[in-house]
Amino acid sequence: MKQIDPPRLNPTINDIARVAEVSLATVDRVLNARPGVRETTVKKVNRAIADLGYVRDTAAANLARGRVYNFVFILPSNKNEFLTSLETQIADLNTGLRHERTRLSFVRVAAFDPMALAAAINAIDTRQVDGVAIFGPETPSVRDSVAHLKKNGITVVSLVADIPSSERDDYVGVDNVAAGRTAGQLLGRFLGARRGKILVLTGSMLARDHLERRLGFDEVMGQDFPDLDVLASLEGRDDPDLIERLLPDTLRDNPDVIGIYSSAAGNEGLLRFFEKHQPVPRPVVVAHELTPLSRQALVGGMFDAVISQDSGHLVRSAVRIMRANSDRMPINIAQERIRIDVYLKENMPQ
Amino acid sequence: MKQIDPPRLNPTINDIARVAEVSLATVDRVLNARPGVRETTVKKVNRAIADLGYVRDTAAANLARGRVYNFVFILPSNKNEFLTSLETQIADLNTGLRHERTRLSFVRVAAFDPMALAAAINAIDTRQVDGVAIFGPETPSVRDSVAHLKKNGITVVSLVADIPSSERDDYVGVDNVAAGRTAGQLLGRFLGARRGKILVLTGSMLARDHLERRLGFDEVMGQDFPDLDVLASLEGRDDPDLIERLLPDTLRDNPDVIGIYSSAAGNEGLLRFFEKHQPVPRPVVVAHELTPLSRQALVGGMFDAVISQDSGHLVRSAVRIMRANSDRMPINIAQERIRIDVYLKENMPQ
DNA sequence: GTGAAAGCGCTAACAA
DNA sequence: TTGTTAGCGCTTTCAC
Numbered sequence: 001m002k003q004i005d006p007p008r009l010n011p012t013i014n015d016i017a018r019v020a021e022v023s024l025a026t027v028d029r030v031l032n033a034r035p036g037v038r039e040t041t042v043k044k045v046n047r048a049i050a051d052l053g054y055v056r057d058t059a060a061a062n063l064a065r066g067r068v069y070n071f072v073f074i075l076p077s078n079k080n081e082f083l084t085s086l087e088t089q090i091a092d093l094n095t096g097l098r099h100e101r102t103r104l105s106f107v108r109v110a111a112f113d114p115m116a117l118a119a120a121i122n123a124i125d126t127r128q129v130d131g132v133a134i135f136g137p138e139t140p141s142v143r144d145s146v147a148h149l150k151k152n153g154i155t156v157v158s159l160v161a162d163i164p165s166s167e168r169d170d171y172v173g174v175d176n177v178a179a180g181r182t183a184g185q186l187l188g189r190f191l192g193a194r195r196g197k198i199l200v201l202t203g204s205m206l207a208r209d210h211l212e213r214r215l216g217f218d219e220v221m222g223q224d225f226p227d228l229d230v231l232a233s234l235e236g237r238d239d240p241d242l243i244e245r246l247l248p249d250t251l252r253d254n255p256d257v258i259g260i261y262s263s264a265a266g267n268e269g270l271l272r273f274f275e276k277h278q279p280v281p282r283p284v285v286v287a288h289e290l291t292p293l294s295r296q297a298l299v300g301g302m303f304d305a306v307i308s309q310d311s312g313h314l315v316r317s318a319v320r321i322m323r324a325n326s327d328r329m330p331i332n333i334a335q336e337r338i339r340i341d342v343y344l345k346e347n348m349p350q
Numbered sequence: 351m352k353q354i355d356p357p358r359l360n361p362t363i364n365d366i367a368r369v370a371e372v373s374l375a376t377v378d379r380v381l382n383a384r385p386g387v388r389e390t391t392v393k394k395v396n397r398a399i400a401d402l403g404y405v406r407d408t409a410a411a412n413l414a415r416g417r418v419y420n421f422v423f424i425l426p427s428n429k430n431e432f433l434t435s436l437e438t439q440i441a442d443l444n445t446g447l448r449h450e451r452t453r454l455s456f457v458r459v460a461a462f463d464p465m466a467l468a469a470a471i472n473a474i475d476t477r478q479v480d481g482v483a484i485f486g487p488e489t490p491s492v493r494d495s496v497a498h499l500k501k502n503g504i505t506v507v508s509l510v511a512d513i514p515s516s517e518r519d520d521y522v523g524v525d526n527v528a529a530g531r532t533a534g535q536l537l538g539r540f541l542g543a544r545r546g547k548i549l550v551l552t553g554s555m556l557a558r559d560h561l562e563r564r565l566g567f568d569e570v571m572g573q574d575f576p577d578l579d580v581l582a583s584l585e586g587r588d589d590p591d592l593i594e595r596l597l598p599d600t601l602r603d604n605p606d607v608i609g610i611y612s613s614a615a616g617n618e619g620l621l622r623f624f625e626k627h628q629p630v631p632r633p634v635v636v637a638h639e640l641t642p643l644s645r646q647a648l649v650g651g652m653f654d655a656v657i658s659q660d661s662g663h664l665v666r667s668a669v670r671i672m673r674a675n676s677d678r679m680p681i682n683i684a685q686e687r688i689r690i691d692v693y694l695k696e697n698m699p700q
Numbered sequence: 701g702t703g704a705a706a707g708c709g710c711t712a713a714c715a716a
Numbered sequence: 717t718t719g720t721t722a723g724c725g726c727t728t729t730c731a732c
């Protein structure tokens with residue numbers, strides 16, 4: 001058997017204290033950057049830490065502290081399957097983590113409403129909360145609110161849609177440009193040699209994720225499938241009723257639509273439309289998010305492929321990152337990279 | 351803010367001891383099913399545990415015990431990128447887990463050799479090791495060896511290829527039948543209306559994963575693409591040289607091969623063949639496992655899609671499951687389900 | 701500025 | 717068969 005690493009025992013603060021010739025309390029003060037230690041002592045301790053390759057045992061530290069992590073998710077308040085699934089994952093993980101000193105909760109704020117989001121962020125009790133995960137639009141007011149959190153030492157991650165201009169510590173979600181590209185490639189390949197128009201159904205161009213997907217989609221269509229004519233986006237604001245109303249007109253004006261990219265939370269409206277109007281031949285459809293509805297559509301042959309992101313992974317990843325940041329511990333990038341899942345009816349989970 | 355769960359403090363063994371009117375030591379004995387406790391006392395304690403909804407704090411327990419988990423991976427010894435990647439993941443995770451009381455190591459045994467595998471399993475020191483993850487063929491001798499491990503209280507998981515007839519605790523890997531189906535659907539859709547022959551390149555029909563993929567592939571081809579003629583499998587034994595030698599003859603005999611399903615570790619041989627013979631038009635190719643070579647083939651247009659499983663996820667999942675089993679703790683099924691990843695050049699990670 | 705000592709939840713001698 | 721006690725690695729009073 002090949003031992004990958006020597007089974008050397010890890011050094012503890014006792015070792016540090018001994019080597020640095022100070023007491024445990026002083027080591028602890030240095031470790032936690034607490035004030036009231038002479039500069040030379042700090043140096044001595046840090047030297048011992050470096051020499052011994054000390055790494056703090058977080059479990060023991062948390063035990064001693066009685067520490068409880070308090071993380072809040074801020075989500076859009078509109079109802080769709082993806083959001084429902086995120087909520088379920090948060091609730092489930094919360095009960096799963098009850099015995100791991102971690103409490104999860106969530107707030108809902110009006111979708112596509114930057115001011116409401118900023119207000120919700122500002123309403124966070126910075127003394128109670130250790131981390132915040134935000135799923136919402138990127139605007140100056142939101143950026144300011146994030147800055148406020150960071151100033152109070154709270155770790156912040158953006159979720160699903162990034163807020164890169166803010167001081168958020170990390171982004172948890174897929175590369176949406178790449179997701180759009182993937183959708184484009186799939187739609188193009190599935191259409192083969194056919195020529196015609198492509199309809200892109202989106203939510204709101206205010207949402208960074210929606211915008212990026214459209215960008216990536218257009219890139220690939222322009223490059224690899226110049227014979228396909230991509231129409232301007234239909235903004236459905238993730239509202240099934242609105243989408244159901246908008247679709248008939250659009251498709252009447254463009255009878256040669258042979259492909260549809262449902263890039264946001266518009267699947268319900270789209271499927272209702274299909275149900276009612278039964279277009280023949282049905283356009284090739286690539287949609288987003290694997291949910292009960294889209295699964296059924298895949299099985300029933302209404303959708304051809306679904307691009308997705310694992311909501312469980314999103315939530316677990318956000319929590320792991322917030323915990324690591326709270327502990328000033330490193331994160332495993334590879335584990336936290338959210339995959340762009342491609343589902344056909346044959347590889348759906350379960 | 352919506353609190354999902356009341357922030358009630360979790361009960362500790364002190365609470366149990368108080369309620370059951372016994373000492374801490376007795377509670378500990380009951381919790382760990384140690385002998386020497388009167389039946390009535392056991393009942394009292396268990397009652398208190400149930401009443402208070404006690405859940406053991408594993409971190410504290412491990413701290414007290416000085417417990418170190420020792421897990422061994424048994425892998426085939428042939429060299430290919432997928433195995434290299436698994437090894438890397440094991441080594442990386444091992445250093446990452448050094449401070450979490452977990453030691454990982456691996457052994458290599460001759461591929462497709464059940465006796466060698468059984469011998470390697472039997473060579474495991476059952477007093478030193480807490481869990482074993484096995485990637486290898488399923489035969490009676492292997493089953494016996496697994497039974498031997500289980501008899502000694504060691505947790506066993508099968509990795510990548512299942513050993514369902516054995517007493518292994520869990521299987522960590524994809525549903526290979528579904529993976530084969532996915533490959534079939536993708537290949538069929540990408541070929542569109544074209545007619546011709548399909549070549550399936552496999553490793554060994556002794557390997558359950560290879561067999562299952564072929565099964566799933568045939569199901570879909572027969573059902574959805576009856577115009578495509580799937581040839582008998584070419585068994586390459588995951589050996590690049592052998593594959594490179596076999597391919598020219600097969601393709602000469604079947605000049606109308608328009609699609610290839612590279613279902614095992616034969617990508618290197620296949621790509622070498624492409625390099626040398628430059629077939630025009632190149633057949634549509636669906637291959638397995640995202641590796642440096644297959645990534646390059648996707649980007650360069652040699653492969654059209656890659657079905658994959660995340661090697662990091664495989665290893666992390668195996669470790670989490672072995673740890674949970676060792677602690678007699680529940681596992682989160684959803685988190686441990688290995689996805690059948692579909693990669694086009696547009697959605698490859700990085 | 702620094703140290704001694706108690707304690708987090710649990711386990712493991714050792715007594716009784 | 718049961719209880720007492722020390723201790724795992726770390727934090728946190730409270731003295732000095």
